[in-house]
Amino acid sequence: MQITQQMFESYLHCPLKCFRYRDGSPGQVPGYSEWQRQIQHEYEQLAWTRLCTSFAPNKTFWGNPAPADLQSHRYTLIGQYRISTADFEASLNAIQLIDLNVRGHHRETYAPLRFVVREKLSNADRLCLAFDALVLSSACGHVPHLGKIIHGQNQQVVTIRLDKLIAKVRHTISRIRQHDARNSPPPLILNRHCHECDFQLRCRAIGRGRDAHSIGRPARGGATGVGHASTAVSRGIDGKGSRATRQRARLCRCQRQHC
Numbered sequence: 001m002q003i004t005q006q007m008f009e010s011y012l013h014c015p016l017k018c019f020r021y022r023d024g025s026p027g028q029v030p031g032y033s034e035w036q037r038q039i040q041h042e043y044e045q046l047a048w049t050r051l052c053t054s055f056a057p058n059k060t061f062w063g064n065p066a067p068a069d070l071q072s073h074r075y076t077l078i079g080q081y082r083i084s085t086a087d088f089e090a091s092l093n094a095i096q097l098i099d100l101n102v103r104g105h106h107r108e109t110y111a112p113l114r115f116v117v118r119e120k121l122s123n124a125d126r127l128c129l130a131f132d133a134l135v136l137s138s139a140c141g142h143v144p145h146l147g148k149i150i151h152g153q154n155q156q157v158v159t160i161r162l163d164k165l166i167a168k169v170r171h172t173i174s175r176i177r178q179h180d181a182r183n184s185p186p187p188l189i190l191n192r193h194c195h196e197c198d199f200q201l202r203c204r205a206i207g208r209g210r211d212a213h214s215i216g217r218p219a220r221g222g223a224t225g226v227g228h229a230s231t232a233v234s235r236g237i238d239g240k241g242s243r244a245t246r247q248r249a250r251l252c253r254c255q256r257q258h259c
């Protein structure tokens, strides 16, 4: 299975969402998600334009340069660099040539850059940068130790050490592959990310259906497909009633936010 940037990022918010993307597009996307995507896209263009002013025009490139130019480090800054291998697929906001000092030896290497519109960075932002670095290593031959995130209105630049984050990324990837190998997507568990998720209409419908079905009855396990997911909604993965109550409350909150 080819793990895309979108699948990886989704898994950090909700494991099921990752597999929803694996299986196809969400169809009708809620307006809030579309609006968020739009402002992120505009921010990326703005950040790229501003970043380019710091470099000579012949040192920047938009898109994928010829492999020989990548190997020879012809460009210092490359925007919208796409990588597709048997295992991964990613479109990096940018990569920048940086000078690394490894045990007294200087070496130039490309490092990933991310543009994030939000003022406050999350752990997921840092892990996504590490995912970019891991995918970039398949094109450049070695794993970058550093990456940068440019974020917020003032386009603040944060340099991030990646070694520990990449170890976490590898662990997350192995969990995704385990689900895929078992052919068992994670259960549907409504969460705080649902209100900005592309799949919320589908999940809310499943949650509502199961909720109505289960009122006054003990939930039964062992169902498959939608039934399996719905069982998780009503019982929770630990099978305790308290989770069911929280799930119903979350479903009600989701519905209120979008009515």
Ligand code: SF4
Pocket (backbone or CB within 6 Å): 013, 014, 016, 017, 020, 188, 189, 190, 191, 193, 194, 197, 198, 199, 200, 201, 203, 204
């Ligand atoms: S709507 Fe919620 S439960 Fe469904 S995939 Fe999205 S985040 Fe996960």
